[in-house]
Amino acid sequence: MTDAALDPLIHVPARLRIVVTLAALPDGDALSFPRLQRMLDLTPGNLITHLRKLEDAGYLRTDRTDNDGASGTYVTLTPAGRRALDDYARSLRALLHGV
């Protein structure tokens, strides 16, 4: 097995960190853009670019909340995104350890 077996969308450091961070939340929970940015220490422009690529692939969704005193953009990992991360981690282990 080679690197080519790894999902190219996730196999980029910033996007890998985004997906892994969102996957640490309970299923369906959303994370605000500012908190995600703080946790990953990325610039807003860079984070937006990577989020858009992941959203276009259906790995996450974003939505705006303007009520409940918590206005802003929230990001949620979709079931497809969670499956893609699981597959990526499995392929990575197979590549490195042959399991």
Next chain:
Amino acid sequence: MNALPQAAQPPPDDEPQGSIDAGAAEALLTSTTLAARQGFETRGPLVLAFLSIVVLSAYGTLWWSVRDQNPYVGPSLGAIGAAYAIVMVSVVVSLGAYTRARDGVRAAHRSQDVLEGLALGVPWLAVFVFDGALRADGFSFAIVYGVFDAAAPWLVVGAALAGLGAGRRDTARLAIGLGLVLAATVAAFFGPAGSWAVLGAAGFAGLAAMAVIQRIRMHRP
């Protein structure tokens, strides 16, 4: 729905495909998983270790005030006040840790959290209302302000927690709930004064063990 603002000047993909080898990817996957887990954890090992001291202190204070009573009349007002003060400090510390961990997180099932809070909180409060009925029916101080007040909160909250755990196939929650029920049942055999001591020791040991387990879990990929 795409809710992302347009970046003023979209940066180039500064990390093109193939810029990271598999080994580095695995290391990044592990370190990010651990960091995220720690960042979102509402009951980290330090909080659990602190709560273990709180339980030991609160129940120890109550036991200290009743240990030589004959006949048993229940904990002194001073001991009850001190125990509540200790509990209030623990509530503030726990809420602080929870708020930090959940900052910026929007729960998908917030209503479920509220319902579960009711399932645990109402039985706990009912225990203390039940006290009044027991006293009115002529039960002794040893029963009402001893065995019952010490063990009953653990019994009802443990039963509710075990039920919630079983319903969600959450074995950790089920085990904690059954542990509370077991500790309360055993403590009742130690009499009105002894039950405070047994539950204080059981609470300390249980929470300290959870702190150790949590620490191991949070540092394991």
